[in-house]
Amino acid sequence: MxxxxxxxxxxxxxxxxxxxxxxxxxxxxxxxxxxxxxxxxxxxxxxxxxxxxxxxxxxxxxxxxxxxxxxxxxxxxxxxxxxxxxxxxxxxxxxxxxxxxxxSPYSVAEFAWALALAVDRRIVRAAHRTREFDFRLDGLMGRDLHGRTVGVVGTGKIGTAFARIAHGFGMRLLGWDVAENPDCAALGMRYVEREQLFAEADLVSLHVPLLPDTHHLIDAKALDLMKDDAILVNSSRGGLVDTDALLETLRAGRLSGVGLDVYEEEAGVFFLDKSLEVMTDERLARLMTFNNVLITSHQAYFxxxxxxxxxxxxxxxxxxxxxxxxxxxxxxxxxxx
Structure with a gap:
């Protein structure tokens, strides 16, 4: 056969x-x-x-x-x-x-941290500059994550691995899920309502499956609750984030950085070479124009x-x-x- x-x-x-x-x-x-x-x-x-x-x-x-x-x-x-x-x-x-x-939950958790660190410390912009022998530091200032608050949305195996790394950074841990994970609680994680997590977190990372109840979990209301200088990372499923709402938030000059390994309309685009074609997805093209947004092609598991x-x-x-x-x-x- x-x-x-x-x-x-x-x-x-x-x-x-x-x-x-x-x-x-x-x-x-x-x-x-x-x-x-x-x-x-x-x-x-x-x-x-x-x-x-x-x-x-x-x-x-x-x-x-x-x-x-x-x-x-x-x-x-x-x-x-x-x-x-x-x-x-x-x-x-x-x-x-x-x-x-x-x-392996570590594959996704570690990559989510790679995205978070890259946007926080402006790694991509810095790399592009140095390849052109431009060694200025203007516009590259990041911030320490130690002592700041991370919000882990979804504390299953991947979310727990992510939380352990956050604990290693010395961060304050907030979590949201349908049920509390004792492994995360042992790290000092405090479970709160989503609204409180969005409002208090300096870094929000998504680790929930895409279900009817989680579709556009990050919508305009959730984004409005987040700090102006918060970092948002999505390495789970693209449909968790309302792209239109995210674009409006970015246009308003809010959010310090966004790391996306997934995109809600990625089918027919991700995993393919589109470099010689006109990008007809205007929302994806618009996201690419923001210098505080880093998009990768669903490679966290890879x-x-x-x-x-x-x-x-x-x-x-x-x-x-x-x-x-x-x-x-x-x-x-x-x-x-």
Whole structure:
């Protein structure tokens, strides 16, 4: 059997092939494709019982129906998030859908701190200057994070790893989540309402999943509550931040810095080379014009450690499907037998 993997990155491919070789003993061929699975590309999946998807694939009801008609029975998402998959339609079509429940939380937490430090200390601007032999310090002044307040929105595994680093910096910890995490409380974190967190934090970092209740969690009201010189970091999901509201806040000269590894309209843009095209997304183009905004292309998870775990779990999910074994990673599955 041939398994089709979509949206496979160059550095990811050898790890993916190794994981499937180890898990399936090379009994099945793996076809790695750079293109993303969506309405335009779904015909390429015809005849593949198993397909591997990425977060930038668009698996809505129409795509899932086409997959089912083409013979696909199992979709293995190489990510934890799955808001790009219509699970209701998948259940109705009898498709098995699996995800990677967890991987190295340190990959994302450490990258979120890289964004925070880069915007606080103007690292990108400084690097561009020195490459042109301009060694002035004008406009590069940052501030100590020691003794300041960090607001961690979402204190699961990634949020906890982020909080531990903040504790190492000697910061005051505020947290918000649906339930308190004793590991964070042990660090001295105080859980407060969102509004208080936004109002008191010098640095706000987002570590919650994208759900109906968290969509545009950072809206105009939340941004109005934040300090004029606060730093905002989002390494979770783009839809957590209302881009229009963020743009208005930046136009008003508020926020010391913004670090975004995700963007709410990133599908069809991130992971692709758009350097020779006209950027038609005016909001993304406008964000790029602010010198206190740093945008990266959804790379927080992208370490060898995390990707090895992701590919290994994906291979295990496919093996569980092929051997009719239950798995906690299954989001939908028709009755066995």
């Amino acid at each position: 041939e398994i089709a993997a979509y949206g496979v990155l160059t550095d990811e491919e050898p790890l993916l092939r190794q994981a499937f070789g180890d898990a399936l003993a090379d009994r099945h061929r793996l076809r790695c494709l750079r293109l993303f699975l969506n309405r335009d590309t779904v015909p390429t999946a015809a005849g593949h019982e198993v397909v591997l998807s990425s977060v930038n694939c668009t698996l809505d009801a129409e795509v899932l129906r086409s997959l089912a008609e083409g013979g696909t029975r199992m979709i293995a998402q190489r990510a934890t998030g799955h808001n790009n998959i219509d699970l209701t339609a998948a259940r109705e079509l009898g498709l098995t859908v699996a995800r990677v429940s967890s991987y 370490t060898r450690d995390a990707v090895s775990q992701i590919t290994g779990t994906t291979a295990d999910n496919v093996r569980a499907y092929l051997t009719d074994r239950p798995s906690d990673n299954m989001l939908t599955r028709p009755p066995l037998g």
